[in-house]
Amino acid sequence: MESTKSDPVIAVALKAVSKTYGATRALMDVDVAIHEGTVHALIGENGAGKSTALGTIAGRVDFDGGVVEVFGEQLEPGNLRAARRSGISAIYQELTIIPHLDAAANVFLGSVLSRFGVLSASEMRRRYVQLCAQLEVGVVPAGVPAGTLSVAEQQLLEIMRSLVVDPRVILFDEPSASLAVEEREALYKAIEGLRKRGVTIVIVSHNFDEIERLADRVTVFRNGRAIVTSARGEHSRAELVRAMLGEQRGDQTLGRVLMDKPVEIHSRPVDSDASPILEVVGLSVPGVIENIDLEVKPGEILGIAGLVGSGRSTLLRAIAGAEPTARGTIRLSGVEQAWPRTVRAARKLGIGLIPEDRKGEGLVLLRSAADNIALSNLRAASSGGVIRRSKLRGMVAEASSKLNFPTARLGERSDRFSGGNQQKLLMARWLYDRPRVLLADEPTRGIDIGAKGELLESLRKMADDGVGVVVVSSELEEVLAVSDRVLVVAKGQSMGLIERTGDQQLAMEDVLNAAFGLKEIA
The missing domain is CATH 3.40.50.300 (P-loop containing nucleotide triphosphate hydrolases)
Structure with a gap:
């Protein structure tokens, strides 16, 4: 049966997924449906379970119970290769750069370009420049050892690596955390471009401005559970914070953290006559x-x-x-x-x-x-x-x-x-x-x-x-x-x-x- 606007294609589905680490229950009967061609954000406190949920989709986490499906096909738990074959590409907050390899080699790890079975350095350099242009970030020098690049530049290499395999679903774990204003804007444009081409994006983020700009749907995690999933604009920022932290903590937090304006923390003037420490x-x-x-x-x-x-x-x-x-x-x-x-x-x-x-x-x-x-x-x-x-x-x-x-x-x-x-x-x-x-x-x-x-x-x-x-x-x-x-x-x-x-x-x-x-x- 053809899908309609009221019956979207489900790119990724988590059904009653659970995961335990020792005495810690990281996920408890999590149900989430991620629609094809959308940006779906997972939000919550550190340790709430969102990154673990991302790991189950990526094949990185061998979950204990439940099912993960990718376009209707059941994914083998904890199998990275199976996830990749299903069209899943993941970019984690923890960088996986090989410091002594140059930037271009890092981008094509696992996807080396060749001609007639022979490594083609020129083809990789050409494709590398194309990927830089696709992200609109300028060209990070291809021949420079990746270990000498800044954290932000290394993270851009990770993003380019994910694009090499032409994925159906890309998972982002805090992709903009180390990027400044200009680089962050380029990343957002790249994500929006991927969505227009029908790629499904799942993003873990703590940045509410980022979520409100990019996400079509948001799932809130708290204490290992998926508390609520809402479409863009369905819940206010304040409501999402309360869902993340619980009613009492949410009310306390709203007055002192980044919401619609910067944090107001500055408490007292510094003595202008004091000697520098x-x-x-x-x-x-x-x-x-x-x-x-x-x-x-x-x-x-x-x-x-x-x-x-x-x-x-x-x-x-x-x-x-x-x-x-x-x-x-x-x-x-x-x-x-x-x-x-x-x-x-x-x-x-x-x-x-x-x-x-x-x-x-x-x-x-x-x-x-x-x-x-x-x-x-x-x-x-x-x-x-x-x-x-x-x-x-x-x-x-x-x-x-x-x-x-x-x-x-x-x-x-x-x-x-x-x-x-x-x-x-x-x-x-x-x-x-x-x-x-x-x-x-x-x-x-x-x-x-x-x-x-x-x-x-x-x-x-x-x-x-x-x-x-x-x-x-x-x-x-x-x-x-x-x-x-x-x-x-x-x-x-x-x-x-x-x-x-x-x-x-x-x-x-x-x-x-x-x-x-x-x-x-x-």
């Missing part, structure tokens, strides 16, 4: 950033704004001792120090870092959540050179509870947590061992709407306690909402400083004009 003069990293000056006062949050590739993350890494070729002058509380050449040297100066790549550079994934929180200061939980586990657990429990991290799971390995809970571990590390200066690179990447407000408030509270905080984020609205001042960088150079005047909000237009080089900051 951190001063950096003439910071340069060869080939990336040049001659950048900045200062941060106790109790201040300094935002760093710029497009992907502007050098904003390199700036933070250099101050944190993660860029050995960095040079410049650094002062802490007015005292000049030798430039930190290692992360350990920076820590001795009282500088902490939340890195952009939480899995590769932030966490020891095979260690417990408690161990990862205490990693910055194991001595505090030691006696006679021996770590006292009960003392450590008590100390980290206090820090993690401030972020609503489930303290009952502190003994679990860190690789078993959702991306958002992993990010909470990094923030809890610095609540446990407060630094003089905290550098936060993409601190809300992969964080759900409830946790996002909690984390930003934690940064503000640390600043209120006298810590100097520097924040880099692709979410420009968050930078403007939480920062006292914003330093704009473009092409590795400082474009100027935008300061808050009284209660006046920092203007996004001013930051974007400076970032694009359209207007100098007075």
